[in-house]
Amino acid sequence: MYESRGKGRTMSITSRLWFSAVTFLTGFSRPMLYSYQGSLPRLPLPALKDTMSRYLRSVRPLMNDDDYARMEKLADDFQNGIGKKLQRYLVLKSWWATNYVTDWWEEFVYLRGRSPLMVNSNFYGTDAILLHPTNKQAARAANVCHAAFLFRRLIERQQLQPIMVQNAVPLCSYQYERTFNTCRIPGLETDKIIHFGDSTHIAVYHAGRYFKMPCYYKGKLLTPKELQIQFERILSDDSVPEKGEAFLGALTAGERKPWAEARSKYFSKGINRTSLEVIERSAFVLILEEDSHDYSEEDPEQLDNFGHAMLHGKGYDRWYDKSFNVIVMKNGRIGFNAEHSWADAAIMAHLWEYVLTEDLMDSG
Template sequence: MAEAHQAVAFQFTVTPDGIDLQLCHEALRQIYLSALHSWKKRFIRFKNGVMTGVYPGSPSGLIVVVGGYMTYAKYAKIDPSLGLVTKMATHLPIRKCITEDNQRIVGGMLIGTGVWAIIIFIMRNILKSLLSWHGWMHSAHGSVSMKTKIWLVLVKLFSGPKPMLYSFQSSLPHLPVPPVNHTMKRYLESVRPLMDDEQYKRMEGLAKDFEKNLGPKLQWYLKLKAFWASNYVSDWWEEYIYLRGRGPIMVNSNYYAMDFLYVFPTHLQAARAGNAIHAIMLYRRKLDRAQIKPLMVQNTIPLCSSQYERMFNTTRAPGVEEDTIQHVNESKHIVVFHKGRFFKVWMFYDGRLLLPREIEQQMERILADASKPQTGEEKLAALTAGDRVPWAKARSEFFSRGKNKQSLDAVEKAAFFVTLDDTEQRYEPDNPVQSLDIYAKSLLHGKCYDRWFDKSFNLIVFKNGTMGLNAEHTWADAPIVGHLWEHVLSMDPLKLGYAEDGHCKGKPHPSLPGPQRLQWDISDECQSVINSSLKLATDIADDVDMHIFPFNNFGKGLIKKCRTSPDGFIQLALQLAHFRDKNKFCLTYEASMTRLFREGRTETVRSCTIQTCDFVRAMMDEKQTKEERLRLLKLATEKHQELYRLAMTGKGIDRHLFCLYVVSKYLGVDSPFLKEVLSEPWRLSTSQTPLQQVDLFDLKKHPEYATSGGGFGPVADDGYGVSYIILGEDLINFHISSKRSSSETDSHRFGSHIKQAMLDILDLFDLNKKVAN
């Protein structure tokens, strides 16, 4: 049973003898504990701010340097400040107290502090210069040059000890602006295999005209921005690609992450929610304290951590012309949706975070609540699934005052959103295809009104204990959410665990106040907007064709024996599968990251190259020899790795072209070249979900703890979206999406082509016996 809980600090009555105060000690105690918790968080944030601000130095280093100078000045009987303290003392009221010894001590303190600051400044800039070199990426696999070894040692030397999450932010280099002529050359190279001679000649003319005339002018403004801004791409990318989009974000922008593939820790919905929510809140506590270790390539080269800042307490608020990201520093509650009702659940009591069994207790109360949804409440969240303009107008008109505003604030300022889904989802060995497809669609869009798609992420827990995430894309990219999800999956069955009866470990709290039911007053006009949004969202959801399949014929282990990049191998398989599916090549998007730079997000690898197309044609030509196919495969994978390195090191072309286009719009000039480039559809959009914390999952000993990965909706009306995750040595999970309304696509057909392409490429290496084993 859910109930509203109001803590009243005191009561009073007026009597003939005066006012009689009746203090409620429990309420005062809770207020005290809440205040203590808030002040602790403020102190920790202040301390972390200081530690990050002086990194790679430290306060202890300041004490050593200043103490050394003060001692030296006192016993050597010299004034390190060269009379500066004396001159300052003549203008201060304390000049009578400044003795000769004191002058030396104060002088040592001032000079020591200055030397310490200079040392930090020098170390930080040396580290920044070191991190600007990316020659290490060109080392052959399995071998490291002497130059790279020396560079790695220097990076470690100047990185300082025990870095916190944000320690490297000020040392990361800024994203460079590529030269216009380089971008034009590489763009033309990327579209050459997709155009006939006449089309290419026309595009070449447009590119050369742009490079000679308008390009240099736009480039000047872009370089000016890059000089002043931390990152010349990220703010415009967030604004124009995400926040200014007026269409639905459900399916088109939001993405999902799945549970374990084979393991089902408990069948109790409330218990699974209890452990998962507690694990998420533990992660948030570590995040608030900056105790999460920054991700580092080869355990040495840091990646930007700025995207973590808005993981919690964040929502995308709709606007008529542009949405906004709203983030609050502190949120002590979550909001839970179940069977059309919204509940506010406090995550703290007695000045501490609720334990898993106590959170399970709150979920049990919500599940047991038999009350009906208020008028218009059940499908309210469909507003977040439809077009943004109707939602923005409805939010302003119907949710700006009274109980609606209070309840909406509770949702939008919650740490995150939870749905206790009333359906059952999981991988079924007897029905593997349909069970995973339905599971993915449920996470991607559900019923279109049972997820709050504006929240930074939704935790969905199904009736049978399976769970997953649905995440909003604006505030961060998938690897950030993936890092959180890896933490939750590793904590849930292994560290937190369950009792024999499936409940969370521990005991329910005897006096824990229950969840608070949110109150709404939804008018008929508002219900009309809700129904319109729901209809649009339902049409979008019904059109999504999902296909998820675990590819377990072989994995990374066998691909490495082919001396080929696993990602390059898979990308070639996707190109071969796509050609077999549609009998043509298409512009292909593969997501790469630019987090080697400050505030970096993503870049595009255009993985359909001339070399890739040559290889695919050879595979389709029955007359071609295996040796020739292997030669072309090697050229194609080498080209792919080169493009990936260029994208990661700030030399990609698509973000540069995008920013040039934005500048042209600000200047009010039209560019036929940029207009055409930015309108080209990505009919094959691909992304690898990286397993970042491999130490959390020992898949050799426990292969059953393999996750299903995650996926996203189709990008083009007549195209495919493909996400894949490489798990351990022997498993690759694929997530394929397309639209049922397109006569050109079929996700299951494309999936079968991918399977066959993977096997056909492996067959070139004569490793069939190892596959059978």
């Protein structure tokens, strides 16, 4: 699994035999999503010397000769000083943790960050730009919403196949658990990720208003047509947003500490708390945009504008704390905006590929 690969490298005979055996044995059964979790190897801990060597190699292109010479001196001091003690701590942790870096990476790289999520952490995806199945906003929203809940069902029933490298080496599937019903909650010094119980509704934002939209009835997922009727009712609703409602999402777009303070002061009780829980506990957030974006070979700037809309919108019309937002433009184009701390982009890409495929099949 850890053998070097690349141009000019040849896989060893041992690895070839191992890959052949694994491919042959897995061909007799369809593994469930978490089938390999108990057999995944621990993350190997590199020697301190190797870590410093790789670090210096990674920063060399960014530094001139004088700065690099200084960095070499600092690296040598670290390696022969406090680095030895820290390495011993890592060795101890690696004995009882399957991945000695996961919890620290999540906390210190993501959750302790105090800068805005909007452009510093969140990422986005766009529609299948060469295909445009419908211009009806409510119909596209219904198909996408239905497909997303089908994907959630596959996760719950472990009917998704694990992602496999070269169709033989499984990747960890743990992050799938937090795809839905998950929200990042702001804190004064560090945020936390909350995964709520199974949610049967989504939060819909349209024209400055938030709606709680049920997607199940008596335990059964609504059909795309039934979901479309609800989206059409939201689109035809001409009610006026409550004071401050339209710009509420801007709190999730700014610095984390002010948002944590505002959340504690203004959203700890009453209707504000109830309304906030509807958004944070939803399966996901869906945005019904009032603008249209498209793709044109003659005007590449259109795709740039599409990407900008998916990444940051107007700055207040996304709920950036949510695990992901589905965005449906007025002309039926779709995209997503996803918060990064709960999972790698590969998980969101898997969901989005499934959604687009199911959506196109339903539309066809």
